[in-house]
Every structure is written in structure tokens, then in C-alpha cells.
Amino acid sequence: MTIIDAGVLPALGHALPPLAVRLTRETLVRYAGAGGDFNPIHYSDHAAASLGLPGVIAHGMLTMGTALRVVTGWAGPGAVVLSYSARFTRPVIVPDDGIGSLLEVTGVISDVEGSVLTVSVEVFCSGEKVLGAGRVVVDLGRPG
Amino acid sequence: MEFVPISAEHARRAYPPSAPYEVTQAKVAEFEAALGLDPSEMVPRQAPPTFGVVITHAAWSLMFSDPELDVSLSRTIHGDQRFTYQRPLHVGDVVTATLEIQNVKVRGSTERINVAVAVRDQVDAPVLTVEATLFHTREGVE
Numbered sequence: 001m002t003i004i005d006a007g008v009l010p011a012l013g014h015a016l017p018p019l020a021v022r023l024t025r026e027t028l029v030r031y032a033g034a035g036g037d038f039n040p041i042h043y044s045d046h047a048a049a050s051l052g053l054p055g056v057i058a059h060g061m062l063t064m065g066t067a068l069r070v071v072t073g074w075a076g077p078g079a080v081v082l083s084y085s086a087r088f089t090r091p092v093i094v095p096d097d098g099i100g101s102l103l104e105v106t107g108v109i110s111d112v113e114g115s116v117l118t119v120s121v122e123v124f125c126s127g128e129k130v131l132g133a134g135r136v137v138v139d140l141g142r143p144g
Numbered sequence: 145m146e147f148v149p150i151s152a153e154h155a156r157r158a159y160p161p162s163a164p165y166e167v168t169q170a171k172v173a174e175f176e177a178a179l180g181l182d183p184s185e186m187v188p189r190q191a192p193p194t195f196g197v198v199i200t201h202a203a204w205s206l207m208f209s210d211p212e213l214d215v216s217l218s219r220t221i222h223g224d225q226r227f228t229y230q231r232p233l234h235v236g237d238v239v240t241a242t243l244e245i246q247n248v249k250v251r252g253s254t255e256r257i258n259v260a261v262a263v264r265d266q267v268d269a270p271v272l273t274v275e276a277t278l279f280h281t282r283e284g285v286e
Contacts, residue, residue, distance in 0.1 A: 064194060
């Protein structure tokens with residue numbers, strides 16, 4: 001169900017329901033296979049250390065793909081994403097401790113033009129911004 | 145033989161299209177599961193928006209295997225990413241990915257590489273464009 005279907009026009013500055021997603025080493029392994037990104041810094045502490053990283057980090061595209069759920073989960077299957085961009089501001093360290101790291105995703109409507117919305121998306125991990133300048137342009141379609 | 149690594153002179157370097165890739169329901173379902181996407185929130189038989197990375201990796205690998213550039217995936221960190229869709233990608237689409245290096249800036253032992261990948265369908269119509277900034281580190285870390 002979209003907001004438009006519910007008869008309420010999405011408003012500028014409206015915050016979408018936030019999303020919290022936990023990433024573990026299993027999430028990373030699963031994404032490496034599904035996404036086809038086998039960069040060893042996403043599964044090998046040794047490879048990560050050789051780049052000066054404190055440990056294995058999540059794929060930027062895992063964070064970015066996961067963050068989009070804050071928009072698509074809210075907008076529903078009728079919405080069409082027209083563009084999506086983001087900057088990876090800090091690496092997401094995912095320790096091999098069975099707990100992993102928690103991503104907290106926020107989305108705020110920053111532009112409205114008819115049925116086309118722009119949503120500004122940010123992702124935080126341990127209080128630090130790991131994905132910034134996120135911009136999703138999505139067409140909610142026309143009601144009825 | 146001494147390598148001449150990637151430099152600003154490689155801007156506009158383009159690679160041939162990747163081998164045709166068929167989008168299958170099984171791969172889309174695997175990708176959705178890896179991102180924790182709820183199938184009931186997705187359009188049936190349509191790939192999720194960031195699925196384009198699966199196709200662009202084939203094009204990226206052409207750049208990483210280019211001996212003239214001497215760049216390695218394992219020494220690369222992703223800086224930013226932009227997807228622009230001309231239309232949604234569907235199960236059954238057969239697509240190719242064509243990579244062009246747009247810009248290279250060298251600062252010390254780190255290279256900032258901007259790449260753009262154009263994804264086109266079986267009738268050569270554009271489907272999406274994927275732009276990325278990659279940071280490649282040439283020196284080891286003590």
C-alpha cells in the first residue's frame with residue numbers, strides 16, 4: 001500500500017519509517033555470492049588489514065542495496081525507482097563475533113513533483129554516518 | 145619490464161561490451177534474499193534496482209584484468225555509486241555492460257578512478273547506467 005493509495009499526499013520533509021538491519025559475516029558471504037563481488041576485503045581480515053582497515057568491511061553495495069528498503073518497503077511494488085546515488089563515507093566494519101553490526105537507515109522526502117518523489121537517505125552504524133548523500137528518485141505512479 | 149600504472153591518460157578508455165547476460169528468476173531471487181528484500185514488496189519478475197551491479201561486475205573485471213592499468217580489485221575501495229534507470233530490468237532480459245573510464249586522478253599512491261557502465265538490452269536499447277568512484281591503493285600498509 002502506498003501513501004498515495006491511502007489518500008494522503010506525501011509531504012516535503014516527511015520522514016519515512018526508519019529501518020534497522022543487522023549485518024553479520026554470513027550476510028557478507030551471501031551478498032558476495034549473490035552480487036558477484038568477491039573482493040577479499042569483504043571476507044578476509046588479512047586482505048582488509050593490508051589496506052589499512054581494522055577488519056573485514058561490508059560491500060558498499062550491500063549497504064546501499066539494503067538502505068533502499070527504507071524507500072521500497074514504504075512505497076510498495078507499484079513504485080518505480082528512476083535513479084539512486086550515494087556516497088560511502090566510512091567503511092562498515094563487520095566483526096566475526098556472531099553479533100555483527102547494526103545499520104540504521106533514515107529516509108526523508110526532500111522533493112515532490114507530482115507523483116515523483118526524491119528521498120534523501122542516510123545510513124548510520126555505531127553512531128557514525130557510513131552512507132551519505134543518498135538520493136532516491138522514485139515515481140509512485142498515479143492513483144486510480 | 146616496468147609497469148606504467150593507471151594515470152590521467154587513461155580517461156575515456158573504453159572496453160568492448162561484456163558477454164550477453166540473461167536475467168533469470170533464480171538469480172533475482174538469490175539477490176533479493178541476500179539484501180533481505182521481502183518478495184511481497186517487489187514487482188514480480190522485475191530485478192531490484194541495485195541488481196545492475198551483478199551485470200556491471202563483468203565489465204569491471206575487464207578493467208581489473210587490463211595489464212596496462214595494473215589495478216587490483218583487492219586493493220580497491222568503493223567511494224560512491226549512482227544508478228540511472230531508463231527502464232526497469234526484467235527477468236528474461238539479455239543485457240550487455242560496456243565500461244568506460246571517465247576520469248583518473250593520482251594522488252601519491254592512491255588513484256581515484258571514475259567509471260561508467262552502460263547496460264543495454266537485446267535490441268541495443270539503454271536500460272540503465274551505473275557510475276562509480278573507486279579508490280585504488282598501490283602501496284602496502286605497514
